[in-house]
Amino acid sequence: MAKEKLTRYKPHNPGYMGCLQLLLLSTNLMYMVGGALLIVASLSAFLRFEACLQDYSTADGAVDFIALRNTCLVVGGLLFVTGTVGCFAAWKESYYLSLAYCFLIGFLFILTSAAVTTLIAVHLLNTTSRNLETLLTYTMKARGPERIMIDIIQNKFECCGVKGYQDWFGHPRTASLGPKAVPPSCCKNTSFPLSLDSLKKLCDKKENGTFGTYTPSCGAGLETPGIAKKKVHTEGCVQATNDHVMKHILRLEVAVATLALLEMLGLLYACCFMREARRKEHDQYLAERKYKRLSLINDDNVIVE
Numbered sequence: 001m002a003k004e005k006l007t008r009y010k011p012h013n014p015g016y017m018g019c020l021q022l023l024l025l026s027t028n029l030m031y032m033v034g035g036a037l038l039i040v041a042s043l044s045a046f047l048r049f050e051a052c053l054q055d056y057s058t059a060d061g062a063v064d065f066i067a068l069r070n071t072c073l074v075v076g077g078l079l080f081v082t083g084t085v086g087c088f089a090a091w092k093e094s095y096y097l098s099l100a101y102c103f104l105i106g107f108l109f110i111l112t113s114a115a116v117t118t119l120i121a122v123h124l125l126n127t128t129s130r131n132l133e134t135l136l137t138y139t140m141k142a143r144g145p146e147r148i149m150i151d152i153i154q155n156k157f158e159c160c161g162v163k164g165y166q167d168w169f170g171h172p173r174t175a176s177l178g179p180k181a182v183p184p185s186c187c188k189n190t191s192f193p194l195s196l197d198s199l200k201k202l203c204d205k206k207e208n209g210t211f212g213t214y215t216p217s218c219g220a221g222l223e224t225p226g227i228a229k230k231k232v233h234t235e236g237c238v239q240a241t242n243d244h245v246m247k248h249i250l251r252l253e254v255a256v257a258t259l260a261l262l263e264m265l266g267l268l269y270a271c272c273f274m275r276e277a278r279r280k281e282h283d284q285y286l287a288e289r290k291y292k293r294l295s296l297i298n299d300d301n302v303i304v305e
Helices: 014-048 050-058 065-092 095-125 128-141 145-157 172-177 196-203 225-231 237-300
Strands: none
Touching: 014 065, 014 237, 065 095, 065 237, 095 237, 128 145, 128 237, 145 237
């Protein structure tokens, strides 16, 4: 009896392939949900605050929120497409769909690695302060309803001005309070309870920036630093917000690095799944060839090689 020819394919293992199939399905379902949530969140935030974001994006030196929205949409769409292709590849046990999924997840891994590198560079070089200074300077000089953003930041982070409370001295907003005065949002024990509806009305220019609980003259008469420290927050908002960002950027680095690790594992699972799918196709081919050979023997009693 002739021996079977040796091939480079090992026998197909259904249990092993089933485990890989479940891993790929669960991982890519998370990709699909995450991508869909990112798309919905980006669109809803932009549509709700479209007026404010367009004003900021068209200002000189301001943060380009339009580009930020488009980036979020592209990343969300790429995640959703990658998850969809991965789920179909696992469900159909297709070698070529798995190959396409490997290319997509590899591209995502490259993007995520670049994001991790950028975050580490931002952390080490401390480049966020310059961007924050540009944004805060714009909101401080704004004359429309978007100027309330500087009040929100000052109240939230207990700071005043861009680099210090003296930035407000001689500003048109504080001219009625005297030459050495700051807005009420710089005062201690001041509250600006804002809701999303209030911000939307503010962006749509249906509401002015006069809401909040404060004494209008609390920021007046800051003749000396001692008086200022008793009445208002004196630290600049660039330093305060930058400290807050740098405090949390390490968590973001860990989160993005974890995502890169998951993508690398997904790529490894996909490669193993591709190999197992190829083995299954080879086993099916051998079974079909053996069946045809047996059929010929039964029909003609002749072995055709």
